[in-house]
Amino acid sequence: MELTLKRETFVTAYPPYSVLSAKNVSTIWERRPINIYLHLPFCPKRCNFCYYRVEESKGGDEIAAYVDVLLQEIALLAERPEVQYCSMQTLYFGGGTPTMLTSEQFIKIVQALESIFPKTSDFEFNVEVRPGREATQEKLNTLKQLGVNRISMGVQSLDDRVLKENGRNHLSKIFYDTYDRVRMAGFDWVNCDLMSGMLHETEESWKNSVEALYGFGPENISIYKMEVFYNTKLFKKLRENPEILVSDDVEAAHFRWARRFLESKGYFMSNNSSFVISPHYIDRHRENIQYGGEMIGIGLSSHSSFNGSMYQNTSDMKEYVDMVTNGRLPISRSYKLSKRDEIIRYVVMSFKNLKIKRQDFINKFGVELTDVYGKQISDLTRKGLLRLDEDHLYLESEYYDFADDVARFFYPTHLQEDMLAHISRKG
Numbered sequence: 001m002e003l004t005l006k007r008e009t010f011v012t013a014y015p016p017y018s019v020l021s022a023k024n025v026s027t028i029w030e031r032r033p034i035n036i037y038l039h040l041p042f043c044p045k046r047c048n049f050c051y052y053r054v055e056e057s058k059g060g061d062e063i064a065a066y067v068d069v070l071l072q073e074i075a076l077l078a079e080r081p082e083v084q085y086c087s088m089q090t091l092y093f094g095g096g097t098p099t100m101l102t103s104e105q106f107i108k109i110v111q112a113l114e115s116i117f118p119k120t121s122d123f124e125f126n127v128e129v130r131p132g133r134e135a136t137q138e139k140l141n142t143l144k145q146l147g148v149n150r151i152s153m154g155v156q157s158l159d160d161r162v163l164k165e166n167g168r169n170h171l172s173k174i175f176y177d178t179y180d181r182v183r184m185a186g187f188d189w190v191n192c193d194l195m196s197g198m199l200h201e202t203e204e205s206w207k208n209s210v211e212a213l214y215g216f217g218p219e220n221i222s223i224y225k226m227e228v229f230y231n232t233k234l235f236k237k238l239r240e241n242p243e244i245l246v247s248d249d250v251e252a253a254h255f256r257w258a259r260r261f262l263e264s265k266g267y268f269m270s271n272n273s274s275f276v277i278s279p280h281y282i283d284r285h286r287e288n289i290q291y292g293g294e295m296i297g298i299g300l301s302s303h304s305s306f307n308g309s310m311y312q313n314t315s316d317m318k319e320y321v322d323m324v325t326n327g328r329l330p331i332s333r334s335y336k337l338s339k340r341d342e343i344i345r346y347v348v349m350s351f352k353n354l355k356i357k358r359q360d361f362i363n364k365f366g367v368e369l370t371d372v373y374g375k376q377i378s379d380l381t382r383k384g385l386l387r388l389d390e391d392h393l394y395l396e397s398e399y400y401d402f403a404d405d406v407a408r409f410f411y412p413t414h415l416q417e418d419m420l421a422h423i424s425r426k427g
Contacts, residue, residue: 039299053301088117191220197251
């Protein structure tokens with residue numbers, strides 16, 4: 001092509017003003033939907049494997065004081081201009097044990113959040129309910145009245161010996177009773193978590209737990225792998241006797257048996273750890289976040305991904321109280337995401353949802369997925385781990401339970417090297 005330079009007109013904008021249209025005027029001031037996570041860090045007892053920021057408590061004044069500060073944190077958020085342009089698509093109360101709150105405390109917190117964040121038309125409200133006596137019928141009825149539509153219960157096992165050996169503060173009978181109260185309150189969307197690879201778990205106890213839980217008919221069953229972190233009671237036990245935990249191969253076999261069983265009963269995997277009986281029951285809070293949706297975390301130690309940054313509130317209770325009562329948001333550390341970070345995060349987290357829609361990637365980043373990750377996609381499809389068609393990049397179903405491992409191949413090279421070195425040290 002012959003090069004011709006004419007100095008015809010200056011470039012003043014891109015895209016050119018000709019793309020502007022009256023039909024897009026209404027979108028200028030639209031609130032963008034975000035996801036809210038609220039952390040209640042109190043538990044009657046810390047489980048041996050628990051690595052979350054929780055405090056053992058019997059309730060009462062200690063929790064009331066925390067809720068007062070939590071409400072102050074919400075009020076501080078309301079002052080931020082960035083927040084004033086957001087609506088609430090999902091709300092998740094996690095812990096800890098959220099049901100250690102009173103009904104009145106639940107009401108105050110929800111009202112405070114709703115005063116800042118208008119709810120979207122497809123709003124989803126999740127609350128974790130520990131199997132326990134604190135989840136009273138009156139309290140569950142209040143949650144239903146507040147618009148909670150998804151209850152998530154940490155069952156972990158239905159074998160009492162396994163529950164005791166892992167320091168759970170409930171036995172199977174307490175789960176049965178709590179589950180009945182949840183259904184009596186009118187909840188028709190219940191998730192139950194199981195944990196594979198727990199201390200003293202056997203093939204028989206695992207199969208019995210999965211089959212028994214299926215018999216209750218929860219709409220979701222989620223299976224999480226036992227992970228051992230240095231800040232847990234279990235870590236100390238393993239240092240003394242590493243053989244007390246089942247091997248990774250045995251744990252993987254347990255998961256795969258559970259998958260075959262649940263799929264034979266009509267469940268399907270909606271992400272790499274959750275089984276649902278119908279697409280209606282896919283957890284959109286988790287799905288939104290794993291597809292790059294923004295989340296604001298509120299409360300002690302909570303994480304956020306918002307306004308181009310990842311950040312975390314302080315994990316120190318005294319510092320949390322001091323910062324909030326002195327009019328400061330209790331953020332202790334943060335990281336500003338580059339455009340490259342945002343792309344990598346989107347791809348890595350999307351694999352936990354088992355597929356990436358190619359058009360969504362183009363809409364979000366302005367480039368084709370294969371233009372960014374052509375080599376990785378080619379290598380992994382050739383190895384049978386991924387499948388690419390005109391619309392999606394899929395994780396092959398045989399490898400759903402290894403989604404996290406496949407996702408790491410999309411890390412930058414230096415982080416892949418760190419990962420491989422870490423795996424080598426573990427081996």
